[in-house]
Amino acid sequence: MKGYWHIVALSALVAAISVLFEWNLFILMFLWLAYLFASHRLKILPLLLSIISYLFFFYYLPHVETDISSQKNSNDSTLLQGEIIRSPIIQENKIELVVEDDTTADKVLVIYFPDEREIAPNETALLKYGAECIVHGKIEYPEGASNPGEFDYRQFLLKKEITKQIVVHDLTDIDCVGASFWHRFIYLRQLLLHQAPENISDYTAAWVNALVLGDDSKIDPSVIRLFQDWGLSHILAISGLHIGIVVGLVYFLLIKTSAMTREKAELVVLLFLPLYAVLAGGEPSVLRASAMVVLFIILRRMKISVTALDIISVVFLLLLLFDRFIIYHIGFQFSFLVTFGIILTRKWLSLVSSSFYQVLIISFISQMVILPIQLNYFSLFQPLSILLNLVIIPYFSIFVIPFMFFFLLFSFLSESILHAFDILFTGIHYNVLLFIEWVDEYFNYPLYVSDLPVAFFICYYLCLVVSLVLVERERLKEAFIGFILLTLVLTGYAAAPYFSAKGTVTMLDIGQGDAFIIELPYREGVIMIDAGASFSLTDMEPSPTVYERIIKPYMRSRGIHEIDALFISHEDLDHFGSLEFMIEDGVVKEVYVSDYYVFEPKLMQKLMDHQVPLQRIEVGSTINIQGQPFTVVSPVVDKQDANENSLVLFTEIGSRSWLFTGDISEAEELEIMKHYQVQADVIKIAHHGSNTSSNPLFLQSLQSKDAFISVGRGNSYGHPTKEVIETLEELGIRIFRTDKHGAVQYIFGEDEAWFETFLPY
Known part of the structure; x- marks a missing residue:
């Protein structure tokens, strides 16, 4: 079997690809093995082992089923009895245990977030690998991603064979005894x-x-x-x-x-x-x-x-x-x-006497072999x-x-x-x-490259292996051409948005807040309307979480380097909270606000420090962003209230007209009816569906066909209210809402346009 084990391993790898991407590659695998056998490159024993390897791992490796939407969290406290089966993670800011349920054999993640005080060593002394534990708490099913590019925590846990979690609020809710033999090494x-x-x-x-x-x-x-x-x-x-x-x-x-x-x-x-x-x-x-x-x-x-x-x-x-x-x-x-890459290029390395060039080759090969996987995880190279x-x-x-x-x-x-x-x-x-x-x-x-098809991975690695083999055979010119082709393919994927006639309007799911990103065809411009953030009610300071976990990953997944213009509707954190983090990251070219917007001195200073231009715009003006016009239809006068002073924008994108309303109330809606003959195919429902807005007469005058509602799941405000939903339904307006559908996208081209939801509609 000397010299053949890599074929057995490749057979297992092809089985893994078949499972991961739900492709049945057995026929291709068999044809490849048959070719090697017929050309006397493979003997009968490694042939049989390779076939067995494929079949065994095809049925042995798990397919992760990420759709657990039918499973709902319960408010009832439960009792979990089981064994700690993985090394406990004990840190200053969290404790994590993976407990296998004695009854169901389910793997459950038990999490404890300590308060401001330090955890005493004696409090965690019984949390040992192999310990038998009783845990009191509420079973939760981890939330999955609800936006393109967002880290999928549910999928992350499922790939660790964990389907549930319990967040305990006190260490007394965890009672453990005993330990396994291996605990002493983990304790060390x-x-x-x-x-x-x-x-x-x-x-x-x-x-x-x-x-x-x-x-x-x-x-x-x-x-x-x-x-x-x-x-x-x-x-x-x-x-x-x-x-x-x-x-x-x-x-x-x-x-x-x-x-x-x-x-x-x-x-x-x-x-x-x-x-x-x-x-x-x-x-x-x-x-x-x-x-x-x-x-x-x-x-x-x-x-x-x-x-x-x-x-x-x-x-x-x-x-x-x-x-x-x-x-x-x-x-x-x-x-x-x-x-594998370094081993396959060992002859190339042996031909080079300089340590400098050997390190350069190893660095180059290391980057090339992991590049598609790196792009798949981080969308960045x-x-x-x-x-x-x-x-x-x-x-x-x-x-x-x-x-x-x-x-x-x-x-x-x-x-x-x-x-x-x-x-x-x-x-x-x-x-x-x-x-x-x-x-x-x-x-x-x-x-920035993302959403690479499986065929790209296969073609990429085939080309890479061929190029490396050519290097091994010292056919450097052909190998150089192969590497150039790989570079061109990657560059082509990165440049794809600049050659695409399709554009998008995306309502991101950021919870109880607004964030809309408009991408024009051929990447002529990227415009954002509002950039909300979560915040602490104690000090009213915005958190970078929404930007780091939702907005930034979305931008990377779409190949967006910067925002040409960011419109902020009004000075509420759920609409502007992520602005300061975007400024610090250098991704905003220009900011637009209404004449009556009141800036905090700290944020104003940040704009000046990073040389981000600030434009104040008034009602009736039309702003042209990279060929895309936006007309300001409110506020007409200063209402001395942030919500009522919301910047309201009208524009036409694709084959539809749009109205972005911020958090205006019914009074402002009626003012817009009075001063403008506005009709909008798509309306962003004001104030997350609050009953202080969405006047039936206003909605009827717009003749809208679709409504976007950006709202947090299970929010304490009761948004969107029953009255608003009933009004929209009575008017025959289709409703898209982030708490139910996740991110919502309007995709338009030269001859067609359609809506897509990240979660099932």
Whole structure:
């Protein structure tokens, strides 16, 4: 079987693709295997194993059913009895347990968010891996995404085999006893995480936890996002690089110091690596790297000759057998793709003598093999990330990661020595991160690509493999052409909106607030009307959550780099709250408000600091944004009230006329009737469907066919009111509402137009 295990692994991978995308690829798989067998490239045993591999994994791997809309949350408290089956996550801001129900075998996520006080160690002492627990609380079904591009929390949990969750409000609602044998190793990890060396700073301790123990929760979230955007997040995942350092340290300490023979040192590695995999969090990347080293040592001691490709293929199959849900883990996908890519290009690397060019090739291959997966998850690719990796990978490999192991292993050194090394590391590392931020500020030219079809993934990887094979055969000209074609295809997908005759109007589901994004055909312009945010009732400060989780991901998923014009209807946080975060992110070119809009000094200063022009517009004026006219029909006079002073805009988009009404009341609606002969095919219902607006005479005069209502699920205001819904229904107006349909899109082209809802209508 030497040299054939990769075909067995590929058969399992094709089975996984068949399950994930609901394609039955058995016929194609069989034809491929038959061709290899007929051309004498495949013997009978690997042929049979490959067929068995496909059939087994096709039925073994899970298909995640994300539609659980029929399952409703209950207000009744329930009692869950079961076992903690995964390592408890105990952090300052949350505690998470995965409990398997003893009765149903369902996996339930138990979450506790502590209040302002710190959690005492004795409060969590009984939360152990393998403990039997009784949990009191209300069963909830996680909410899924309701907007394009939004992170789907429900799907995320389902891919971890978790279907329900319980949020407890007090740790006394969790009563646990006992533990499993493996708890002591997990406890050791928790001990190392929470009792970092006393003589180093919190800043350095956070990096020790991330790069040695696999917990990046204490690293600044902005740094995590920066690494993700620039394709550097693989550095934060413990993988082959870290395992190589661990193995190198063991061999150096045991062999170079003549403490042990090589054979005995190998036994130490065999015993230590599985323990380190647990201490490092047991993520797929560290499991892959550890398993490859362990398997290599075992096979060598048994004098069984295998290739590196065989080893990674066998490890791939074993991990799939061990955990069938691991196929959905992004770390599993990235780790194996990068390792396969590097192994396939080992001949190319051997032809290059310069370490600089070897690192460049590894960086290039690593980026190319994960690029489609990266686009699928993040909709973003930084072309310059290959060059940045060229600088950052050696820096982390040679300096940062060894330093982190040093801090953990030599924490017994004197305070002055550790403090000196801490100052050295902090000074250098802080400036390197500043350099990455500088690159992000001045060389940030990302490609946004999303909604890639499955056929693209297949064609991309086929072209990539062919190009790599051509490089291996030293047919560099043909390989170069292949890489150029790949680049052109990606660029073509990124540029697709600029060649599309279709435009869209999207009402985003941001809860109890408004956010509309208008995309003109051929990407001639992107206009936004309102950008609401959630906020705290105690201090009335807006939260960045809506922007970071809904607006920004939507923009990325649509390939939108910036908003040409942002109209703010009035000064309520559910309509303007995300503005400050958009300004800070540099995605707003110009802001429009009414003559009577009252700006907070802080927000006004932010506009000036970021040089974002502010335009005040009056009733009767028409503003042309990239060829799209908007006419202001209200406010006529200053009503001394934010809602009544709402900016009301009339425009024609596609084949329909639109009226965006902000939060006006009936009085303003009747004023519009009096001063303007407005007819609007589509109306944005004012004030989320409050009974203070939507006068029947006004709606009748508009002759609208469709109504958009942006409203939060189960909101405390009772919006939209029964009276408004009945009025719309009596007038025969079709209703689209975010609490029921999620984001709603109007898609229009040269000859056609239609509405789509993100959730089933």
